[in-house]
Amino acid sequence: MSQTLIEKIVTAHAGGLESGRLVHAGDFIAICPKHIMTHDNTSAVINKFQSIGACNVFDPTQPVFAIDHDIQNTSPDNLAKYTKIEQFAREHDICFHPAGTGISHQVMVEYGYVTPGSMVVGSDSHSNLYGALAALGTPVVRTDAASIWATGQTWWQVPQIAKVRLFGELQPGVVGKDVIIALCGTFNDDDVLNMAVEFVGDGVAGLSIDQRMSIANMTTEWGALAGVFPFDDRLRDFLYERADFMATLGGDSVKYTRADVDRWFEQRTEADPDAHYTVELSLDLSTVIPHVSGPDHVKVMHSLPQIDKKKVCVDKAYLLSCVNGRLEDLAEAAHVLAGKKIADHVEFYVAAASANIQRQAEEMGYWRTLLDAGAIPLPSGCGTCIGLGAGTLNSGEVAISATNRNFKGRMGSRDAQAYLASPAVVAASAAAGYICSPTPFEHTPPVVTKIVHGEAMRDAGKTEIIEGFPALMKGRALYLPVDNLNTDGIYSGKMTYRDDVTPEQMAAAAMENYDPAFQQIAREGDMIVAGRNFGTGSSREQAATCLALSGIQCVIAASASQTYMRNAFNNGFIVLLCPQLSDDLHERYAGEEAATIPGPTLEIDYRASVIRCEGKEYPFPPLGVVPQEVIVAGGAENLVRQRLGF
16 A cells, blocks of 8 residues: 555554554554654653663663753752753763753754654654654654653554645745745644645755755644655755764764765655645745734734734844754844844844854854844753743733744743744844834735545444443533643643642643633533644643643543643543534533633543533544553553563
């Protein structure tokens, strides 16, 4: 049977497959990734690894540690955490990149861990970036990371696959960030939600690798689990440059050579011509103009000509992050700001994606141009993008940012507003004091097409219920009338990287960013019913565990982030998908203004795969044996512990 590029990559990294078996969308399999990246959350993964009872890392070449999130925090507690991570790496002979090296995803690319045709996972939601190098990059959660350390593998369900054809050439002044904003804003109805995307078409050749990294990175915000580009001549040239860079470092730093690149190119993996795709989309790159996303939502976009007329005043501007902190981005901003000054009322923060990129920018004069204009430099790390360190948003402030997320409360106060744009637009807006374009564009909508083929069908019928798993579950519905409820809303970023939070504190923090009244309304045994794309955003697993600790039995959503679902099941917490129930409750409570609404009693029949509510039955996808085993074990850690014989 034919396979897509992604299905072929997964097959090559699947564990325990019988000879000749090919992997396809929908399959539950074991995966053995080439690498597993963790950053500041390595400390939490260490705790999970040790709680399993594991003493040795299965394959010390698999993990990579790259510190990047809270690097401006020089408190004794945070420095002690970093020391703990480095010591663990030294003890187990694991590659370690200290704070200041760069943002983890950039480090993975710069130092040769990501290679074409490989599967590289990361305990971070923006691991999709690796797809720019024709690799399958996808996020896993902390429990998965600990499982991979201990056994070399974890479980994964192969997603449905989307094909996105890019054709034509970008206009001058239009970059990769504009392309992904156009895709997010145009195909904004869950068109690729929980899918993996393959980018194809003659337009790909005109995109630099920096631009591809921006696009692949923000397929996360589009709702996809991965975004993979082909292995073409332009990528080969980029890999040559990386091989030359590693050669200058010598020793163990040389992950591959030019000869390796040539061999990979000759043996490169490609999709079969008749492979099945759930949906096929296309975008004419020549019709893309700069757009701005927001505020508060990535999938709400405005063309620059439209928003320019509104003169939206900004207080802060940001050029940083794993989506737009590379050399091309700094060069674009420097070109816009040459000979200019940042507006008096604006604070403009700049950070390179890595120390190597900053050195290059300094050598080429870009960094000096930005500083002379009034930019405030920050170290190479995530920082403000995740709401940590200097320059976070205060109540009432408006920001224009070259980051990848603008969720309410993510970059500071939940009473602030953030818009997303390309580096050139951010720089021009910082100088003007309001959102504007450095060059004029005519307002034209992107030219797109969409063809839906449908998902690969799964077998239906009565579901086998294993011993210890409940066949029935009852509880009150707690309806949350919102789509795209992100993990920042469920569990705030300010608590995510604290290791001293008690279970009681986690439970008390559940949903406080979404609805401060949630804790007074919720009660033990409730079942949350939510809208579409529940749990989107960051990969923080506390967004699942805090609900379980609050006494919530399960989440039932119209659709949900696959990463959120992994976190939930890996921690013994159930998430079901039932759009019909969600839609009915949405209609019933259409006039309600509350953010949290107590609803009717629900009965979940797992054998029949239906939810019963006031005499009506609502079907949901069967919960098979694989996730049941995780739930019965009390989470993936316990399941791995059992398999290790502890």
